[in-house]
Amino acid sequence: MTIAALAQGAQARIRAVRADRVMRAPAERTASIDVFALSVPLFVELFMQIMIGNVNQFMLAPFGAQPAAAVGNALQILNIVTIALSAMGTASTVLVTRVLGRADSDRSRSVSEIATLALVVNVALAGLLTAVLFAFWPQFFSMLNIDPALHGMASSFLLVVGSTTVLQGVFFAFTALLRAHARTGDVMKASMVMNMVNIAASAVLIGGAGALPAFGVEGAAAANVVARVAGLFVAYRLVRRGTEVRMSVSYLRPFPWSTLKRMLGVGIPSSGEQMNYDLAQIVILSFINVLGTTVVTVKVYCSMIAGIAYLYSIALSQATQIVLGYLFGAGRFDVVARRVWAADLIAIALTTCVSTLIYLNSDVVLGLFTADPLVHELGKQVMLVEVFLGVGRALNIVMVKALIAVGDVRTPVTVNVLSSWVFAVGGGYLLGIGLGWGIVGMWLAMCVDEWLRAGFLLATFARGGWRRRAIEARSCGVAEKPKEPSVQSVPALLALGADDDGALADGVVDAVSEAARHLW
16 A cells, blocks of 8 residues: 555545544543544644733843833733633633533523623623722732832733723633633634734834834733734634524523522632632742842743743643533543543643753743843753743643532632642742742742642542532432523623612622632
């Protein structure tokens, strides 16, 4: 048989596999190849998301260290906003995948109810976070010990980008639906459009073009705004075209308190886990700010580069979470465990390889941003520690998503809070400031934190408490069915609170209290 014939046979088999995947419902895509097929578009999407922030800093590098440090500090604060909004997206993804995994004739209505509620919650949360940013940004800068010389640039970027938080919240609600329906390719498309618009707008607005002057940091912020608008438009079109979800105010009358409680029961702990991690990173950044602008620049660049090392681990964890939701909803718990252990091994192997390659070529990589020899010297030391830190971080990324998918939302946040503040923050101050080891000492403390947390989460999953709780929960009956919608549009949500006589506000308070009680 000739090579050409072998190639044609391989192509035919690939086409057959692709055709088989297209014909299957999302909830039937639970094999290993399906996890990989879901993870690749997610990896590209995550890379595009990272590039949105990194492109700005890369294009600002010729303007000196101060603009990069200012944007780095602003992005650290904006990360908290992103975490809060994406957590509710995670909650809706988990709930929708569980519904799709069930043999339920009312799945379409259940999914539409969750989608409508997630959109309302994200818009309300985004509005609140926007108000907090505008009211308290000086206090945030003070807590971070940001150099007063950076306040002007950092506040400009923070407030301009922060003004579009509501758009970001709606974007996360839409992309969560696409992920839950295994349409990760569509999520990738939306992010690619957003990133291309950001690159084009940044190239024009940061450095100027023709008669248009260079706007620097303000131009970078404006480019982010334009990119978010473009990404939201594309995501909306893809949801309408690629899913059967139709959001309606009728799903909120009577208000679905049980669904809200379940959503908050997943969203609050999952946001608490990641938000606590970023709060700890903010405190560590405040320690680093004391060491000077050059060290802050090292932190910004190394964090950016290190994020690329475990980027596929994040994509793999999200793909695994989607598949685990289908399997968990169908009660296939043995397959759940196999998928988690396989994801752990892949995450460790890939993260270690990429981290090692980055360390061995750290001068070349850092040279893309700056020629400062001090940045190169410190950066290479940090990237050596990152080789070991990345292993623990990759495991944590996968295990947190896995535990949330199987219903254990309490363990990740509890372990994160205790370990990060004791070892990462406390240890970082002791080694970095107390013993004078600087940023390298702080990275060592974070490495210890990641490894300890990874070990505890692995042991928790291996003990199988999640399996026992799931079996007990499945024996308790089915959830309440959502109301059939009437012909009402999402804009009618604006009038919902006007004639609710306070019941909506009281119910939200009750739901948050109930979720917090179950969490702790």
